[in-house]
Amino acid sequence: MSERETDRLDRGEWGLVVALSLAGIGLVVGSQLLVAAATVPLWYVVAAVVGTQQDATVRLRRELAVDDGFDGESGGFDTGSDDGSSDPGDTVTVRTTVRNVGSEPIVDLRVVDGVPEALSVVSGSPRACVTLEPGAEATVEYAVELCRGEHAFGDATIRTRDLTGTVAETWTAGVAGDETVRCSPPVETVPLGGGTNDYAGEVPTDEGGSGVEFYAVREYQSGDPVGAIDWRRYAGTRELATVEYRAERATRIVCVVDARSSQFRAATTGQLSAIELSGTAAERTLETLVAGGHPTGVVGVHDHQLSTVSPGADPTTRRRAVDLLRATWGADSVGTTSARLRQGDPVETLPRLLPGEAQVYLFSSFVDDMPAELVEVLWARGYAVRVISPDVTTGSDDVATRLEALDRRNRLARVRATGARVVDWQLERPLGLVLHDAIGEAGDR
Amino acid sequence: MSVDERLPSTTARAVVFAAVVGTLALTVHDPMAAVGIVAGLALAATMRGFAGSLWRVTVASAVLPAVVLGVVAAFGSATGALGIALLLVGTVVGVALGYIDAAWPTQSVVLRTGTAAMSAGIAACIAVVLLFWTATVGGIQPMLEAALWATGHGIAGLLGWIVIAGLLLAGGLLVVPSAAFTEPRRRDGHVALRRLLLWRLVIGAILLLVGLVLTALVAAFVPPIQSLLEGIAGSTVVRGLTVVIAVSGAVLTVLGAVARNSWYRTDERGNAVVAVVVGSAFGVGASAVAAGIGTRAGPIGSGEATVLFGATAVVLGGGWFVLWWYAKTMETVGTPDPASTIAAGLAVGVVAIAASTDSPATGVEAARTAVPSLVALAAGLFAYDVGRYGRVLAREIGSAGASRRPQLARIGWSGIVATVAVPIAAGGLWLATVVSPTLSVPATAGVLTAVVTIVVGARLLLR
Numbered sequence: 001m002s003e004r005e006t007d008r009l010d011r012g013e014w015g016l017v018v019a020l021s022l023a024g025i026g027l028v029v030g031s032q033l034l035v036a037a038a039t040v041p042l043w044y045v046v047a048a049v050v051g052t053q054q055d056a057t058v059r060l061r062r063e064l065a066v067d068d069g070f071d072g073e074s075g076g077f078d079t080g081s082d083d084g085s086s087d088p089g090d091t092v093t094v095r096t097t098v099r100n101v102g103s104e105p106i107v108d109l110r111v112v113d114g115v116p117e118a119l120s121v122v123s124g125s126p127r128a129c130v131t132l133e134p135g136a137e138a139t140v141e142y143a144v145e146l147c148r149g150e151h152a153f154g155d156a157t158i159r160t161r162d163l164t165g166t167v168a169e170t171w172t173a174g175v176a177g178d179e180t181v182r183c184s185p186p187v188e189t190v191p192l193g194g195g196t197n198d199y200a201g202e203v204p205t206d207e208g209g210s211g212v213e214f215y216a217v218r219e220y221q222s223g224d225p226v227g228a229i230d231w232r233r234y235a236g237t238r239e240l241a242t243v244e245y246r247a248e249r250a251t252r253i254v255c256v257v258d259a260r261s262s263q264f265r266a267a268t269t270g271q272l273s274a275i276e277l278s279g280t281a282a283e284r285t286l287e288t289l290v291a292g293g294h295p296t297g298v299v300g301v302h303d304h305q306l307s308t309v310s311p312g313a314d315p316t317t318r319r320r321a322v323d324l325l326r327a328t329w330g331a332d333s334v335g336t337t338s339a340r341l342r343q344g345d346p347v348e349t350l351p352r353l354l355p356g357e358a359q360v361y362l363f364s365s366f367v368d369d370m371p372a373e374l375v376e377v378l379w380a381r382g383y384a385v386r387v388i389s390p391d392v393t394t395g396s397d398d399v400a401t402r403l404e405a406l407d408r409r410n411r412l413a414r415v416r417a418t419g420a421r422v423v424d425w426q427l428e429r430p431l432g433l434v435l436h437d438a439i440g441e442a443g444d445r
Numbered sequence: 446m447s448v449d450e451r452l453p454s455t456t457a458r459a460v461v462f463a464a465v466v467g468t469l470a471l472t473v474h475d476p477m478a479a480v481g482i483v484a485g486l487a488l489a490a491t492m493r494g495f496a497g498s499l500w501r502v503t504v505a506s507a508v509l510p511a512v513v514l515g516v517v518a519a520f521g522s523a524t525g526a527l528g529i530a531l532l533l534v535g536t537v538v539g540v541a542l543g544y545i546d547a548a549w550p551t552q553s554v555v556l557r558t559g560t561a562a563m564s565a566g567i568a569a570c571i572a573v574v575l576l577f578w579t580a581t582v583g584g585i586q587p588m589l590e591a592a593l594w595a596t597g598h599g600i601a602g603l604l605g606w607i608v609i610a611g612l613l614l615a616g617g618l619l620v621v622p623s624a625a626f627t628e629p630r631r632r633d634g635h636v637a638l639r640r641l642l643l644w645r646l647v648i649g650a651i652l653l654l655v656g657l658v659l660t661a662l663v664a665a666f667v668p669p670i671q672s673l674l675e676g677i678a679g680s681t682v683v684r685g686l687t688v689v690i691a692v693s694g695a696v697l698t699v700l701g702a703v704a705r706n707s708w709y710r711t712d713e714r715g716n717a718v719v720a721v722v723v724g725s726a727f728g729v730g731a732s733a734v735a736a737g738i739g740t741r742a743g744p745i746g747s748g749e750a751t752v753l754f755g756a757t758a759v760v761l762g763g764g765w766f767v768l769w770w771y772a773k774t775m776e777t778v779g780t781p782d783p784a785s786t787i788a789a790g791l792a793v794g795v796v797a798i799a800a801s802t803d804s805p806a807t808g809v810e811a812a813r814t815a816v817p818s819l820v821a822l823a824a825g826l827f828a829y830d831v832g833r834y835g836r837v838l839a840r841e842i843g844s845a846g847a848s849r850r851p852q853l854a855r856i857g858w859s860g861i862v863a864t865v866a867v868p869i870a871a872g873g874l875w876l877a878t879v880v881s882p883t884l885s886v887p888a889t890a891g892v893l894t895a896v897v898t899i900v901v902g903a904r905l906l907l908r
Contacts, residue, residue: 009837016897018792018826023893031799033815036874037822038893043866044826045900047858108851110842127842131850140846159841165834165855264716266708273708 003171006053010166012045019045051166056109057102058132060156063095064178066146091122092181096140096156100132107131108161111140114154114175118352119144120342146183147352153179216244252311252355253289253296255282255321258364258371259328260303260346265367266392274365275328277390281425282363283325285388290318297321299353300328300339301346301374307339308353347374351381359384365392367404372411375420385420387412391427452784453847456835457546459856460784460828464542467791467824471531473817474798477523478531484516485539492540493547495561496554499720502561506724509558510565511732513764514757521753530797534790541786549780552772559768561721566761568729573754576733580747585737593684600661600678604654606687611650613694618643621701622708784832791825812875819870823863830859 018041026034096113100106113126124142132138155172217230220240230241263275282298289296290313297311298321307328309321324339342349347370354360360378364371366389378385389412393405416422452460471478491512494505516536523529544550550558579588596605623635657674664671677683700722707718736750771778795818834855838847 012900014829015826016900019893019897022792022796022822023890025796026799027890029800032811032874032877033818034796034799035890035893036815036870036877037795037799037819039870039873039896040819040822040863040866041826042896042900043862043869044830047862049900107854112842125843125846127846129838129842129847129851131848131854138848163854163858165858 005170007168007170008051008166009161009168010048010051010164012048015041015043015045015048047164048166051162051164053167053169054106054160054162055102055104056100056106056158056160056169058106058109058158058173059099059101060111060173060175061097061099062113062153062175062177062179063097064153064181065093065095066090066181090146090183091143092119092146093141093143094126094153096126096175097137098128098130098132098140098156098158099137100134103134105131105133106160107163108165109138110159110161112157113140113142114156115144116151116153118147118149119151120344122340146181150180150182153181217241218244251294252358253294254299254311254354254358254360255285255296255325256299256301256350256360256362256374257282257325257328258362259300260370262368263365265365274367274390274392277392277425277427278363278365278388279325279328281388281390282361283322285361285363286318286321286325297358298324298339299350300324301350304343304345306342306344306346306349306353308342309339311355311358346370347377350374351377351383354378354383360386362387363389365390366408366411366415367392369411372414375415376418379418379420385418387415387420387422388425389422390425394427451546451548451839451844452832452835453838453844453852454546455847455849455852456831456838456856459831459852459860460545460787460835461542463824463828463831464538464545464787464791467787467794467821467828468535468538470817470821470824471534471791471794471798474802475525475528475531477519477528478535478794480519481532481535481537482539482542483535484512484519484532485536485541486543487512487539488516488536489540489543492550492554492558493543495557495717496550499717502557502717503720503724506561506564506721507728507731509561510569510725510728510757510761513562513565513760514732514753517756517760518753521756525801527797527801530801531794534794534797538787538790541781541783541790545783545787549783552775555768555772555775557717557721559765559772560718561725562761562768563765564722565725565729566758566765568726569754569758569761572729572733573751573758576736576747576751576754579737580751593681593688598679600657600674603678603683603687604657606684606691607650607653607657610687610691610694611646613691613698615643615646615694617694617697617701618646619701620698620705622705782832782836784828784835788825788829788832791821791828795822795825809875811878812871815874816867816871819867823867826866827859827863830862831856834859 019038022034022041023038026032026038094113094115096111098109098111100109108129109132110129111127115121115126122143122145124140126140126142128138128140130138153175155174157170158173159168159170161168217233218241220229220242224242228242228244230243233239233241257275257278259275259279263278264273266273286296286298293313295311295313295317297317298309300307307324309317309324311317320338327339342353360383362371362375362385364387366372366387371387371389375385375387389408391405391408393401393408412422412424451457468478468482491505491508494501494508497505520529520532523532575588578591579585582588582591594602596602596609618639623639660670660674664674700719703722704719708716733754736754740747740750798818835852838852
């Protein structure tokens with residue numbers, strides 16, 4: 001527990017100012033009423049003066065419970081959850097109970113729980129203001145979404161105010177109970193990189209297994225299926241060898257649509273803006289990928305906010321993703337869709353939201369630096385990134401637009417240098433051909 | 446992440462209660478305060494509409510000129526300086542009340558409201574011209590007839606309208622951006638369709654003109670054709686059709702030009718200029734029609750209606766300038782706090798009442814007449830004190846985490862202070878007027894200074 005800090009929040013200066021102003025105006029205009037009225041604010045000055053310090057003592061306890069599933073409901077509290085492991089995207093329900101262990105009631109008790117910086121609160125609030133009688137307790141309940149790593153909850157910040165609200169006492173208090181939650185998937189399930197997961201699917205990979213395309217011949221090992229033995233070689237050399245085929249895996253794809261205010265400019269007044277072009281292209285990409293059985297999600301990148309729909313190939317996910325895409329460039333607010341909203345800087349927040357093995361399709365006009373920075377960050381973290389960039393800098397010959405076009409080409413070159421695949425969408429080119437270039441080999445590594 | 450500026454609901458209700466009590470107290474002196482509250486609430490509700498979807502923006506744009514018209518009419522009907530002052534105070538308090546449970550409008554919403562005000566102002570100017578024209582020619586029917594035959598009688602006049610209508614319609618087709626109708630994938634098809642329509646329009650107009658000219662030449666030699674031609678040229682239906690096409694083309698051209706210019710310069714999501722222009726034009730048009738009906742029915746004269754629309758146009762234009770200036774400076778100036786605005790409004794109302802009324806009464810009568818003003822002032826101070834508490838609570842905890850009980854305790858304390866202050870101030874006034882009916886201001890100032898000294902001394906001692 002830290003030392004208590006006492007502040008007098010209100011010394012009644014505003015009441016004095018009002019009283020003197022009213023009295024002054026009353027003197028000038030000769031109004032008895034205003035002079036008498038000048039005494040009214042003085043009572044607020046007196047109220048501020050009589051405020052006294054409270055002697056409050058509280059005790060706090062925290063319980064954590066991990067809920068499985070991306071959109072799962074709370075599954076009850078489990079104090080042993082901190083020594084288990086959880087996956088990114090799981091939510092942890094936190095219940096912090098504060099009890100008044102002093103002998104006096106606390107009129108205004110404010111509690112702010114010490115949420116780890118890396119975790120975002122997805123429901124409820126880690127803050128509360130309550131009144132507590134002696135022996136009474138109140139509970140602050142909220143849920144945080146996990147990301148990879150070990151996260152320790154900190155001490156809670158406590159602030160009390162007296163009845164007059166003029167004297168506040170602030171300190172940090174230790175919280176008993178659970179304080180750490182770990183999010184570290186077991187080693188054998190960690191993907192080795194690339195854009196696929198461990199589920200069978202249609203995407204050819206660089207590893208042997210069951211499939212249809214020849215991959216390699218290796219030395220026979222006990223337990224290999226008889227049907228996989230290379231009998232021709234055996235006939236010629238009398239050595240047993242096993243034929244391997246290229247394994248085919250599923251992939252998760254996330255369409256990231258840049259919907260920041262910079263994307264609302266168009267090539268010319270007669271053409272559509274970048275966000276409308278990107279949104280339309282992303283919608284068609286989504287339809288194509290979902291039709292191909294690839295679990296696909298959508299992330300809308302706004303100025304200080306991200307809206308997300310998790311990857312999936314089911315009709316509900318597809319509908320939610322389409323709703324979100326249309327909301328990003330339509331008149332509706334993304335807040336009206338079923339997408340999840342996250343506040344924060346897109347470059348910092350997006351990598352924390354993406355599934356570890358996802359391929360990323362980024363739709364942006366690249367008229368500023370943010371998308372290029374985003375690609376570099378994603379590529380550095382091992383995500384395969386493809387860029388579809390509508391060119392909204394053609395159609396006008398003025399110097400400013402030509403300079404902007406030059407900047408945009410430099411940004412795309414910078415992105416290509418990272419290794420990302422870039423499709424520069426010239427608007428006279430049909431969208432179908434552009435998307436064929438971008439997703440024709442959908443899922444290829 | 447933006448800070449939650451909304452007052453917690455319990456505190457917000459307390460501030461609303463104080464504002465209502467304070468306004469009712471002001472209404473005792475002049476009912477214009479209540480009228481102002483209603484006008485302010487209507488203005489706030491309209492402004493909140495500009496933060497919604499395009500449909501809500503359209504409705505808000507249509508309602509805005511009608512609301513401003515009502516406010517202007519209310520100011521026009523106010524009598525005396527006190528009435529106007531209390532109407533103004535009530536309007537400000539009403540606007541603040543309308544935002545007590547919501548965040549203050551963002552810069553883009555303020556700019557959007559300003560655009561709507563400017564658009565409605567221009568439409569109101571046009572309405573003034575039309576109303577003036579109607580009054581000059583003696584009614585709507587003579588005005589329409591004058592418009593129909595403005596290009597002259599006979600075949601030349603008809604040709605004139607056909608040329609004007611064709612040009613305006615072609616302008617409208619050219620100016621409206623493709624993005625208003627189609628998606629990127631269908632843009633080429635739309636451009637081709639527009640080109641086709643333009644060519645057909647041009648060819649059709651040329652054929653019509655040539656046909657009419659040839660018919661006129663032939664008619665000089667064939668009397669039956671001459672009478673047929675005169676019938677067509679003199680037909681009100683034909684003229685009306687060409688004028689309707691011309692007006693539609695003009696509207697389309699103006700709307701397209703505004704949309705094209707605005708879309709090109711936009712840096713916000715959901716550009717709402719079309720919704721704003723259409724809504725405000727509809728709102729002013731509906732108001733003008735209502736005014737026209739009113740002048741025919743008799744409640745208001747045509748001159749009064751013209752003056753009313755003229756004043757509304759000026760207010761809307763001034764409103765656009767103020768909103769534009771405010772949007773540019775709001776990042777540095779900051780946004781006003783609704784509770785503080787209510788408190789300031791009520792205090793200004795009390796000062797206006799005190800400055801404009803003589804107080805020859807003494808004793809109980811003096812206290813009785815002073816009570817409404819003291820109540821209004823106490824309500825304002827209560828609103829400020831509680832609003833300040835709620836604002837800090839929202840900033841520290843947020844509306845979601847603030848339970849009712851601590852708020853009620855704080856509201857109760859502030860209410861007790863305000864409740865105690867009023868009877869004591871009234872009693873002090875009564876005592877002062879009884880002891881010295883001609884209460885001298887210097888003596889009162891001396892008493893006040895003594896009280897302030899006592900309070901400051903007590904505070905120093907307690908520290």
